[in-house]
Structure formats: structure tokens, C-alpha cells
Amino acid sequence: MEGAVKRTTKPTLDREGCIAFGRRLSHAREAAALTQAELARRLGFSRSAIGQWELGNTYPSIDNVKSLADAVRSTPEFLLFGVENSNPERMANAIPLIDKIDGKERVVTSIVLPRDALQRIGLTGEEKLRAVTVFYDDEIEGMKAGDIVVVNTEDKDIRGKGTFVLDNHDRTAIGEVQAVPGSHDKMMLVKIGGNDFEVPVGRLPIVGRVVSSVLVGRPH
DSSP states (O other): BBBBBBOOOOOOHHHHHHHEEEHHHHHHHHHOOOOHHHHHHTTTTOHHHHHHHTSSSSOOOHHHHHHHHHHHTHHHHHHHHHHHOGGGGGBOEEEEEEEEESSEEEEEEEOBBBBHHHTHHHHHHHGGGEEEEEOOOSSSSTBBTTTTEEEETTTTOSSSEEEEEEOSSSEEEEEEEEEESTTTTTTEEEEEETTTEEEEETTSOOOEEEEEEEESSSSS
């Protein structure tokens, strides 16, 4: 439990990012001459939440990062990414996190990626990206239910094998997908959780190609 901590938009931090965030928060808090207990009381958080964040075991929502930054006289960009001089252009627009896809996109929260992180994976059009929660039970490509993948919704080309998010009707699934040779792109071979099967294209709608992932609550 994290006391009164809000559970809203979360940034994307892997294990190393969590540890670095915690270290910067601890240093900034000490520079502001605040104890963990004092910072917790000021913001209405539990002391244990502050402690877990500083240890790098977990990390707060964007809203809580902003509150923390104000309290320790820092900036959200510095606490999250170590950016000394914040440049708004460095941050991409928030990418909607889709809870479930059943013909409609139901946005439940957002994640934020640095613009240079998008450039590193060769993408510039963040409006075509979606962050999708994995709801399939089996582990696929090292990802489990609850993890988040960033998907390029413009890329649904299955002529070459790739990892895609699929709309499995009642939940989102990740699988390896490629067109069945000789089917003239009318059939696709799908591998999910060690199971291979052929389905008509369109029977299992493709949301888009996976371009990045966030392993929630586990080392990256």
C-alpha cells in the first residue's frame, strides 16, 4: 500500500531507471533538508512509499513525480531522466494506454516517453503509437500479463515475421505473426504462448507491431 499516493499516469522506467530515479530523489530530498517522514507528511504520502521509491523498488505516477519535484525544489524531468535543463520538446506527447481493444479504444491512463527514446527505435510519429497492456496469461517474448508494450499502429505488414499485438476479442495478446506462404496474404500463421495456428487475416485483428516494451514490476 502507498497510503494516499495517487494511482494515475506512470512514466516508463526499467529497473535501472527506477534505481536512478530513487537516487536522484534521495539526493534532492537531502539537499532540501527534508527527511523521508517530513516529505511524506508534506505531500500526504506514506513514509514507506517514499522509502520504496528511493530504494528503486517501485516508482510514482507522473502527477506524484510533479508533486515530489516541487517539494524538493527540482523538476520532473531531472528526477525521471536526469535532464538538468528541461526542454519541453524533448518529451513526446503522452501515449494513450489501451486497457482493452474490442472495436473501441478505451483510454485508462497514459505513459510518457522521451522524444529521443522514440528516435532511438526509429520512430518520429508518436500519434501512431499506442501503449497496450498485455492481458494474455502465457509469457510471450519475455512479456507477461500486466506488462506494457508500445505498438506502431501503422505497421501491420505481416509479409515478414514480426511480433504484433492482436485483438483477441476479450483481451489483448502478443504473438509472432507472418503471412502463410502462397495464401496471397489471406491467411496468417500466429504463434502465441508456444501454440501455432493458422487463421484468416482479419479473424484476429492486428493492432500493430511491437516496437518497445515495459516490464511492469520486474527487471527489464
